[in-house]
Amino acid sequence: MDTRQDIAPPCAPPGTTEDAKPSSGVVHINSRHTTDFTVIGNHLSRHRALSLVAIGLAVHIQSLPAGARIGIKRLAERFPESETRIAAALRELEAAGYLHRSRVRLADGRVVTRTVSRNRPDTAQAAPSHPRPPARPPEPTAALPVPLEPAPAPEPPPSPPHLPAVCVPAPTARTTPPPPVPRPAAETPELLRAAGALLADLRRLSPQLVLPERDIAILAPGVATWLERDAHPDTIRHALTADLPVPLRHPAKLLRHRITALLPPPLPGAHDLARPQRPGAIVIPLQNCDRCDRAFRSRHPGHCRDCRAEAPAAA
The missing domain is CATH 1.10.10 (Arc Repressor Mutant, subunit A)
Known part of the structure; x- marks a missing residue:
C-alpha cells in the first residue's frame, strides 16, 4: 500500500506549445493587456x-x-x-x-x-x-401598421445632406493653384546663391525644415526678392521659422506660402519721400546774392533783401 502508482503525468511534456506553431503563415505572440x-x-x-x-x-x-x-x-x-x-x-x-x-x-x-x-x-x-413586440402582444397582426416598423429609419437620412458640405472644401483647396514665387528684379547668381544658403541653413533652427535641392532651387528666387528689398537675413529666418505647426508634413509648401504672403514692400526712394506739390502751385527758384552769397527766392538773379536795403544807405 505504500507504493505510489502514477496513472497519468501531472502535466503535458515540454515542447508541445512549440510543436503547435504552424510551419507557414502568421504566427501570433500575444501578451495579456491589463490597461489602456x-x-x-x-x-x-x-x-x-x-x-x-x-x-x-x-x-x-x-x-x-x-x-x-x-x-x-x-x-x-x-x-x-x-x-x-x-x-x-x-x-x-x-x-x-x-x-x-x-x-x-x-x-x-x-x-x-x-x-x-x-x-x-x-x-x-x-x-x-425589441420594445415594440412586447408592447402589443394580444393585438392581431392587422392592428400593427406596417409603417411603424420603418419608423426609426428617418434617422439616417439627415446624414447625407451634410456630407457634401464637409467634404467639398477639401478638393477646392487642393485644386486651387498656388501663387507664383516672387522673383527679384535683378536675378544675379550671387543673390540666388545667398538665398539658397539661407534656405539650406533653416534646418539648424528647425530640424523639420530639411529641404531637398529641388525645393531650394524653386524657393530661392522668393528669398532673393526679400534680400533685394533690403530685408535682413535674421528677419527672413524669423518669418519662415516662427510658430511652425506640429506636425509639419509639407515644409516646402509652408515656406512657399510664407515667402509669398509675408513679402515686404520695396523700400521707398528719395523721390518717393519728397513732399508732393499741389497741382498748379507756383515755385519761385532759389538765387544766390551777388554780394553776400546768401540764398533767396527770386525769379531773377541779383541781391538779397538786406543787401538791397543797405545799398541806398551806402550811397
Whole structure:
C-alpha cells in the first residue's frame, strides 16, 4: 500500500506549445493587456466590404474617449491620409452601420455635428425593435401598421445632406493653384546663391525644415526678392521659422506660402519721400546774392533783401 502508482503525468511534456506553431503563415505572440486597451470585434477587423483605411479609422475612433473631436481636418492632421480618403472612409463606416453623424442645433443657435460610434452595428439596429413586440402582444397582426416598423429609419437620412458640405472644401483647396514665387528684379547668381544658403541653413533652427535641392532651387528666387528689398537675413529666418505647426508634413509648401504672403514692400526712394506739390502751385527758384552769397527766392538773379536795403544807405 505504500507504493505510489502514477496513472497519468501531472502535466503535458515540454515542447508541445512549440510543436503547435504552424510551419507557414502568421504566427501570433500575444501578451495579456491589463490597461489602456480596446476590444475590437472580428466582424470589424475581418469585414469584407470595408477598406483598410475604413477599418483602421473605425479602430482609432473606438479607442478615443467620449467627447473627442473626430472632424475630417483633425483626422487629416493626425494621419498621413488626405482629407478626401478620410471622408470616403467615414462614408463607408456610415454605410456599414459603425458610424452615424447628424447635424444638431445647440441652445445658443450654433449647429454642430454629433457623431455616434457603434462597436457592433447589428446590436444597435436591433435595439429599437425589441420594445415594440412586447408592447402589443394580444393585438392581431392587422392592428400593427406596417409603417411603424420603418419608423426609426428617418434617422439616417439627415446624414447625407451634410456630407457634401464637409467634404467639398477639401478638393477646392487642393485644386486651387498656388501663387507664383516672387522673383527679384535683378536675378544675379550671387543673390540666388545667398538665398539658397539661407534656405539650406533653416534646418539648424528647425530640424523639420530639411529641404531637398529641388525645393531650394524653386524657393530661392522668393528669398532673393526679400534680400533685394533690403530685408535682413535674421528677419527672413524669423518669418519662415516662427510658430511652425506640429506636425509639419509639407515644409516646402509652408515656406512657399510664407515667402509669398509675408513679402515686404520695396523700400521707398528719395523721390518717393519728397513732399508732393499741389497741382498748379507756383515755385519761385532759389538765387544766390551777388554780394553776400546768401540764398533767396527770386525769379531773377541779383541781391538779397538786406543787401538791397543797405545799398541806398551806402550811397
